[in-house]
Amino acid sequence: MSVEVRIDPTLCRGHAICALFFSEGIELDQWGFGKVTVAVADTPRDVRRARRAASACPNGALVVRDRARRPAGDDARP
């Protein structure tokens, strides 16, 4: 079980709560906006913490997506 972790920068307002819950996967820049450092969480602990961080974001900016359900053609990036 592994999940993709991404931050929607258009929604992130720098609350920085995600970095409290998932400190090993997200680092903050000088203004508190998050940057994902672990783009794919694959240990159960990381997955759990990433999910918790996502649900804690007041703006819903942290996107945690199951890697199993990848639609066709996802590998291409036009």
Add this chain to the structure above:
Amino acid sequence: MTGPVGLGPAVGNHRTSDPLLPEEFGRSAPGRPWVGGAGDPGALVLSGPTGTDPEGLVDHLARWGALPGVDGSGVRALLRASGLDGRGGGGFPLARKVETARLAVGIPLVVINAGESEPASRKDRFLCATRPHLVLDGAALLATALGVDEVVVHLHRAPGSPVGRLEAAVAERLRHCADDPGWRLSAGPDRYVSGESSAVAGFVDGGEARPRFTTLPLAVAGPSGRPTVVSNAETVAHLAVLARTGPDGWAARGVPSSPGPRLVTLAGAVTHPGRVLELSGAATVGDALLADGVVAPPAAVLIGGFAGTWVSGEVAWQTPFTRDALHCVGAQPGCGLLGVLPHGACALTETARIVSYLAGESAGQCGTCVAGLPRLAHAWAGLARGDLRRRGVRRMSALGDTVEGSGACGHPDAVVRLIRSTLDTFEDDVVRHLAGRPCRHADHPPVLPVPDPACRDGRDDPGMWR
């Protein structure tokens, strides 16, 4: 790009296996370096009228003949065989976008991006204004490739926008071209980031013309949920041409790594700023400038648009305008802009104007872009004035590292790239500016046509983006 491709009899009326183009497509031998403007003998995409008047449907068909009756798989074979890459800036192969959209779920949405938000670029405007039917032919072919019956042509609401020309061309086609898809013209806000493909796709879908954060490529699922193919106007014009000449003949106008001819726009210290030229083969930047009467290498050339890179004049002069050759000097074709900086002008001052314009053009969505770009612009303006010291440059570089890759679109990255290329290319000037000595050239009149940073206070106002 050699040898016959399995196009079948459906495209039988052109000579796919013949590397030489028919006589009416010009006298220059394929693959040879060649540069010319609209209507020059030897031009391919820019063949035809020389002026700025639109070419009517009758003249267009007399010159090019009717569109070959190709079915969807035939057009896709053309795209694959030609290796046509996107000409809006990204350079992504159109064939792959189309294949991805076909694999995805839903009816694809086809958008032709003729917005050309790059302020100094003119090629898309020029094509839409003078050869609208070439663009619309290509759009119709793209619709065929994806099996859809509607195409959206997106433009910006700007002075000089060819929206009227396209409206007239569409009206002409409604009477004569029975096989056309349905046409929908869309006119969006005239903002820099509004030409980004996800912004265009979102606007066409009824939303704001601001870039979007996407977890999936547009060709898999656009803002509407439908697979969305956004293609540049020049790209589809090439498709209309290569459907007639055959993919091999078209590709032979380029080099194997950059197939086909390319359009560039000249800006800055040239004889005719805003002139659009067609380049074939391994024609160099110098060849393009020579064609406009610039006889010696300038101080530097900004290659690929405001989001591009500065290359010193001597180096640029000898560099072929092809993807591989430009990559070797740290540049990319981008939107095809060649911004010429003359000797005696200050590159840092020019860059300061561009950076401050780009900072003001942020869509105001992503935190680092809102917080970082004005600071970068401020620091750079200080460097241009001679107020910045070494520590300030280090701080600016660190700021660039933070900002890069943090946005939903490539806008912040573009600013950082421009800043880095300026620091690299104009090292001596930077040292002089850091020493606090007033730049000898700082009062040179502005060279590149950078729009004035207008009032951007209403950036958060959704009305501005509709």
